[in-house]
Amino acid sequence: xxxxxxxxxxxxxxxxxxxxxxxxxxxxxxxxxxxxxxxxxxxxxxxxxxxxxxxxxxxxxxxxxxxxxxxxxxxxxxxxxxxxxxxxxxxxxxxxxxxxxxxxxxxxxxxxxxxxx
Numbered sequence: 125x126x127x128x129x130x131x132x133x134x135x136x137x138x139x140x141x142x143x144x145x146x147x148x149x150x151x152x153x154x155x156x157x158x159x160x161x162x163x164x165x166x167x168x169x170x171x172x173x174x175x176x177x178x179x180x181x182x183x184x185x186x187x188x189x190x191x192x193x194x195x196x197x198x199x200x201x202x203x204x205x206x207x208x209x210x211x212x213x214x215x216x217x218x219x220x221x222x223x224x225x226x227x228x229x230x231x232x233x234x235x236x237x238x239x240x241x
Contacts, residue, residue: 125150126162134169135203145207152211153186156218162187163214167203182206184214194218 127146131137153160164185171179180203185195194217198209
């Protein structure tokens with residue numbers, strides 16, 4: 125799985141931040157294995173000029189094999205909280221999407237088996 129990290133001009137990217145993002149994202153979606161080919165990460169600080177909470181944003185977009193991209197966004201007081209929250213949302217969204225695909229495949233198999241009997 126490839127992870128591409130993008131940040132706006134208000135986020136200071138460094139190796140520590142990149143490693144943190146990769147670790148959190150990989151841990152969140154590891155169980156989906158090869159089904160996720162790439163995750164796009166977009167980090168921004170919408171309130172860089174203010175001290176308001178919730179200005180840090182993390183948007184994750186997962187590219188899933190044979191499925192449309194799945195995107196989630198999280199706003200939080202800190203960038204680390206936004207990254208963790210978005211990763212959890214992504215895990216739930218991918219699990220839900222792939223569960224629906226799996227359920228459809230099971231339904232098709234059950235219909236074929238019933239017709240053969």
